[in-house]
Amino acid sequence: xxxxxxxxxARRPVVGTRSPVHGLARRSLPFTDVVAQSLxxxxxxxxxxxxxxxxxxxxxxxxxxxxxxxxxxxxAVAACVNQFTRRIAATGSLYTFVVRGLGAxxxxxxxxxxxxxxxxxxxxxxxxxxxxxxxxxxxxVPALASGxxxxxxxxLLMGAAVWWVLLRGxxxxxxxxxxVEVVSVALLAVLVLAMLxxxxxxxxxxxxxxxxGTGPADVAVGTAIALTAFVGFESAATLGAEARxxxxxxxxxxxWTALASGLLYLxxxxxQLVGYAGLGLDLADARSPAxxxxxxxxxxxxxxxxxxxxxxxxxxxxxxxxxxLVRVLFTxxxxxxxxxxxxxxxxxxxxxxxxxxxxxxxVTLVPxxxxxxxxxxWSAMQVILVVSAxxxxxxxxxxxxxxxAFLRRIGEATWRPVLLAVGTATLLACSLVVMLxxxxxxxxxxxVWAFLALLALGVTSGLVRLRRLPHLSARLGVHDxxxxxxxxxxxxxxxxTSPRTPRHPGGPGSSGGSAAA
Numbered sequence: 001x002x003x004x005x006x007x008x009x010a011r012r013p014v015v016g017t018r019s020p021v022h023g024l025a026r027r028s029l030p031f032t033d034v035v036a037q038s039l040x041x042x043x044x045x046x047x048x049x050x051x052x053x054x055x056x057x058x059x060x061x062x063x064x065x066x067x068x069x070x071x072x073x074x075x076a077v078a079a080c081v082n083q084f085t086r087r088i089a090a091t092g093s094l095y096t097f098v099v100r101g102l103g104a105x106x107x108x109x110x111x112x113x114x115x116x117x118x119x120x121x122x123x124x125x126x127x128x129x130x131x132x133x134x135x136x137x138x139x140x141v142p143a144l145a146s147g148x149x150x151x152x153x154x155x156l157l158m159g160a161a162v163w164w165v166l167l168r169g170x171x172x173x174x175x176x177x178x179x180v181e182v183v184s185v186a187l188l189a190v191l192v193l194a195m196l197x198x199x200x201x202x203x204x205x206x207x208x209x210x211x212x213g214t215g216p217a218d219v220a221v222g223t224a225i226a227l228t229a230f231v232g233f234e235s236a237a238t239l240g241a242e243a244r245x246x247x248x249x250x251x252x253x254x255x256w257t258a259l260a261s262g263l264l265y266l267x268x269x270x271x272q273l274v275g276y277a278g279l280g281l282d283l284a285d286a287r288s289p290a291x292x293x294x295x296x297x298x299x300x301x302x303x304x305x306x307x308x309x310x311x312x313x314x315x316x317x318x319x320x321x322x323x324x325l326v327r328v329l330f331t332x333x334x335x336x337x338x339x340x341x342x343x344x345x346x347x348x349x350x351x352x353x354x355x356x357x358x359x360x361x362x363v364t365l366v367p368x369x370x371x372x373x374x375x376x377x378w379s380a381m382q383v384i385l386v387v388s389a390x391x392x393x394x395x396x397x398x399x400x401x402x403x404x405a406f407l408r409r410i411g412e413a414t415w416r417p418v419l420l421a422v423g424t425a426t427l428l429a430c431s432l433v434v435m436l437x438x439x440x441x442x443x444x445x446x447x448v449w450a451f452l453a454l455l456a457l458g459v460t461s462g463l464v465r466l467r468r469l470p471h472l473s474a475r476l477g478v479h480d481x482x483x484x485x486x487x488x489x490x491x492x493x494x495x496x497t498s499p500r501t502p503r504h505p506g507g508p509g510s511s512g513g514s515a516a517a
Contacts, residue, residue: 029242034249036178037239038257041121041232041324043317045184046128046310047261048192048268049290051229054382055269056284058438059222063283064269066222071262073223073431074230076424078258080400081234082251083407083417089240089247092331093324094399097237101402101409104466104473110398111332112458116391116451118325119363121231122318124384126162127367129314130155131377135288136307151377152368159364162318166326166356180316184309189264191302195271195293217434224393224435227428228385229265231392232317233257235324287378322363326355335475337462379443386439386447387454393432394455400425 052063059066081094090096095114099107130151138145165176236253240246275293276283286292290310294302330352333343342355370380403421407413440448466472 029239029249030244031249031252032178033175034236034239034243035253035256036175036181037320037323038233038236038253039181039261040178040316040320041235042230042257042261043125043181043232043313043320044261044264045181045188046125046132046313046317047229048188048264049306049310050128051226051265052269052272053283053286053289054228054385055222055226056273056282058225059218060284062219062222063273064266066219067226067229067262067265067269069219069223070226070230071258071266073227073424073427074233074258074262075255076420077396077400077428078233078255079417080403080421080424081237081254083403083421084399085237085240085250085254086247087410089243089250090331091238091241091327093237093240093328094234094395095328096331097406098395098398098402099476101406102398104476105463106398106402107476108337108462108466109455109459110395111328111337112455112462113391113394113398114328115325115458116454117231117388117395118235118321118328118391119359120384120388120391121228122162122321122325122363123367124381124388125314125317125321126155126158126364127151127377127381127384129158129311129318130367131381132288132307132311132314134377135291136304136311139304139307148371148377152371155368156364158315158318159360161315162322163356163360163364165319166323166360167351167353176316176319180312184313184316185264187305187309188268191290191294191306192264192267192271195275195297217438220431220434221438224389224431225385226265227393227396227431228389230258230261231388232321232324233261235320238324238327322356322360325359325363326352329355329359335472336469337465337472337476383444383447383450386435386444387451390432390436390448390451390455393428393435397425397428397432400428 052067055066056063081097084090084097084100088097088100092099092111093114095107095111098110130153133154134144134151137150144150234254236243236250236257240250243249272283272289272293275297276286276289279296283289290306291303294300294306329338329342330345331343332338333340333352333355335343342352342358344354345352367377367380367384370383371377375383400421404413404418407417436448436451439445
């Protein structure tokens with residue numbers, strides 16, 4: 001394997017024959033598939049129907065404000081992430097970026113945080129799919145409306161389906177998730193628009209403004225929870241090696257996903273707040289806002305349709321989140337920070353098959369086990385979401401903090417991106433601390449302690465490995481690099497096959513990745 005070099009220090013005098021991330025289906029994904037990754041990881045239709053409720057339980061009358069602040073922070077994080085995506089094509093995403101900016105130790109913390117974020121959001125998506133599928137099943141088979149068994153069966157089936165789709169290839173999974181999300185978002189957008197058009201303008205304004213009695217702490221906690229509605233928008237960066245034009249496609253996908261999703265969330269939250277206020281009810285007391293509002297306003301036919309769309313959206317989210325999860329593990333395997341087997345790609349499909357074989361059973365069985373131990377599925381989802389939020393926000397803080405150092409090292413530091421990065425990192429860190437403190441006083445405290453324990457365990461293991469094997473520090477930060485077949489006139493192999501198509505991606509003769517810096 002080619003030893004990775006830093007894009008900010010030294011460059012090879014001779015272009016290599018394969019990339020450090022060889023084995024993946026490099027330069028194979030068009031822009032639509034790259035967008036599909038970020039869009040599906042966010043799962044906007046599922047998040048738009050569930051997140052206002054989750055935020056309302058902690059932020060009360062500041063729900064819309066918290067979502068608005070989260071939107072601003074998400075766009076700011078996207079701007080910070082894109083300082084790297086315009087220069088580095090990396091399957092390790094934020095993990096690799098932080099290594100390039102702050103070094104190996106900070107990179108280990110980021111990598112563990114990302115594994116927690118992607119892993120637990122995959123669990124949340126599978127559990128959410130089971131939850132809404134159970135609601136749908138109960139409509140047509142009342143005898144199955146009670147009990148957790150139907151939901152758990154759906155979770156297991158969805159987990160198996162996600163595994164199969166991801167194993168078969170990145171383009172297949174990207175197309176599936178894109179179709180699912182476009183249909184789901186279109187349906188939800190129509191319903192949100194219809195409700196807002198029927199609402200009085202004054203009622204919509206009141207719903208968007210904070211209610212008396214809510215304070216900064218409510219907004220801070222609500223913002224931290226609301227940020228979980230955006231998590232995954234940066235996951236297009238994990239396809240840097242597989243995108244055809246990574247330095248153009250990835251930054252656009254990251255920014256557009258954060259902005260478009262945030263606008264949808266704001267519209268959905270205001271419509272739900274207005275709808276419940278019109279009924280004299282509180283959104284925080286709801287169980288399934290979309291279904292309850294549809295029934296209350298005489299459009300009960302929309303309930304089952306929404307359930308199908310939301311279930312499909314959760315499925316798409318599980319696909320996209322696990323796609324990012326296994327690519328981070330793939331990178332760690334190539335660097336030997338994680339077991340080397342994680343860095344082995346499938347010999348035919350060019351996918352991280354070994355990493356999939358380890359992660360998919362875990363993320364599928366954990367929510368099932370939690371429910372079998374006596375927890376309610378909806379409550380378990382909220383606890384799982386806290387762990388995921390902690391992981392994501394920690395990674396976002398570190399990638400923002402890495403921007404000044406990275407830009408300074410390559411001689412491109414200017415005051416605007418540096419100021420934005422420092423300010424965003426500070427606000428995110430404050431939101432994270434407030435969230436963990438406040439949530440530790442609720443039934444979701446199990447998520448707080450699980451996040452802290454798993455983060456400490458993972459970081460300790462990584463740092464111990466770095467200390468025992470000092471040479472690993474120089475290996476971290478693997479990213480895609482230019483190879484002979486990328487040069488003008490070298491677009492085909494000697495045997496006439498295209499370098500974009502994996503021949504035996506996991507084997508020694510596979511071709512590599514493209515320009516990183």
